[in-house]
Amino acid sequence: MHKEAGDPEVYNKTALHWGAEKGHSGVVIKLLNTGVNVDIRDDRGRTALHQVCFFGHAVVVVMLIGKGSIIDAVDKNGFTPLMSASQGGHDNLVVLLLDAGANIGLKDVKGRAAIHYASTHGRCSVVELLASNNADIKIKDNGGCQPIKFAARSGHDSIVTKLIQMGVDVNCKDNEGCTSLIAASHEGHDKVVKILLDNKAQVGIKDITGYTALCAASMKGHAAIVHLLITHGASVNAIDGVTPLLFASAGGKEELVTLLILYGANIEAVSSGGESSLLVACKAGHVSTANILLEEGANPHTCDCEGNTPIQVAIDKGYTELVSLMSNPPTERLHLMTLHEVASESSSSTKYSPSGESKSPVSTTTSNLECVVCMDDPRTSTVLTLPCRHAVTCQRCMDDMEARGDKRCPLCRTEIKQCIPIFIN
Structure with a gap:
């Protein structure tokens, strides 16, 4: 089989690796019977057992284990066959490996265990299986992330629900103060956000930069999540150097800007640098957003801490349409x-x-x-x-x-x- 030298799928795999990956049991047994090392490594340090566990060929797994393959072999990143099977979502292989003595709590170089990989890739049945075999459902990786945050960030609502039912703290934080709610809000997973909120996730928690879940949703323009968070008590005017309206304005999220104003956002609130929502919209060249803000009465002459005004920023950046807009602001204001x-x-x-x-x-x-x-x-x-x-x-x-x-x-x-x-x- 010809592959380009730079193909990331190659990694100098041997015939045994390819045979295992494709599930060719006849090829695998023939190679092993001719004396091929059952634990021969590719460039990543992976064995054939690593490979087959991801692709799910149970017959080959049994064959390799029977020939003495190392159950907890680690590649150069500390990745094990159990992690591979968990990532691939193969319950039967997880059972085979555990029965053969696989260590359920081993971590890779990032501090991630098999349950982290199952949670990230939406393998709910594997998460349940690992938990029933005493996997630590609150185990943290090097960044302090528990499996629930991986599941929330990836949008796997069934796993989030299951982990909460098992007793995970819905408000647990990683090393940067980020919660599952902040992560899910940032990625736009509204179903996960609702599950977390229904299970008493706190909307006001800030990470180490001062960002809340509402800031995260506003930054990315996730209007449905903004609705959910505000109706669950998130403050639309929380000030810690920045507000949700500033994020939405900077990103040119017109619908969200309108929505936040409807929810009572202070249009003249400024960042720690004195930047108004109109100024950040002008910096990014968002004409429609600036128009909405002007219709609501935003002041085009408000200065930031360095003396810059929205109209001056537009002039400096050559945004002629914005300059024209602010030179002749709407005479009929909407006043939502x-x-x-x-x-x-x-x-x-x-x-x-x-x-x-x-x-x-x-x-x-x-x-x-x-x-x-x-x-x-x-x-x-x-x-x-x-x-x-x-x-x-x-x-x-x-x-x-x-x-x-x-x-x-x-x-x-x-x-x-x-x-x-x-x-x-």
């Missing part, structure tokens, strides 16, 4: 209401029908705003329409309206420029 103000206004509205006929009044409780379009079994309003700022429609009805080409608010019939998904508690 907070969501509770939206809820209060919308709760006095009446039911809508395509024929214009009024229906029964909408629920007056902000925790149960009924969609004005649903005719039977009304659903909760979860969509805010802009620029009219009415929160009177559920997502399903909004989708139906869009499919029909109806782009007007069902309440006031103003043309919809933007839809924002919301959760009102």
Whole structure:
């Protein structure tokens, strides 16, 4: 088999490695019977047992173990066959290796054990199997990361749930103060975030840099997670040198900028360096984001600690469209209401029908705003329409309206420029 010299899949594997990887038991036994060393290593220091455990060929595993292959052989990075089988998700091979005496608690050079690899790669049944064989479910790697953080960061909700049920601390931190909630929020795994929040994950925990889960979600533009965190008590104006609105503005996350303002974010809050949301948006050249901020009344002449203003930054960077925008800011400002103000206004509205006929009044409780379009079994309003700022429609009805080409608010019939998904508690 020809491979390019630089192919990362080669590593100077021997015929035994290739035979084991492909599950060719006849080739493997023939090689071993001719005197090939059962534990011959490739360039990474891996044996054929390492190789076959990842690819899951049980017959070859039994064959290699029977020929005396070292069960806990470690490669140059401390990686073992048990770690390989756990990463590959092969329960049967994990059982074979444990029955043959594999050490379940061995760590590689990064301090990671087999359960870390199973958690990272979403191997829930392997995690359960390892735990039932006394693997430490709270074991930490060199960075202080427990298996739950690996699972949360990778979006494996079933493993996160299982580890919580087994008694893992949902708020455990790594060496940098990062929790599973911060990791999942950063990566955009909303299902994992919800599971963690439902199990009392603390939204206000900060890592060593001062970042919270809300900061992490705002930085990456994960609007659904921002909803979840705020509705579970995250402070939209937490100040520790930076705010979620600053992150969203710097990243040009227009929907998120609008959403944070709706949740009451202070538009003039500044970083430790005196940078406003408008200034960081201008630094990055985000015209639409800057326009939203200006419509909300952001001051284009506010200075940071070095005397820079948003308009000066735009001039220095040659962003002519931004310069023009701030030289002639919007005369009609949007002044978005907070969501509770939206809820209060919308709760006095009446039911809508395509024929214009009024229906029964909408629920007056902000925790149960009924969609004005649903005719039977009304659903909760979860969509805010802009620029009219009415929160009177559920997502399903909004989708139906869009499919029909109806782009007007069902309440006031103003043309919809933007839809924002919301959760009102």
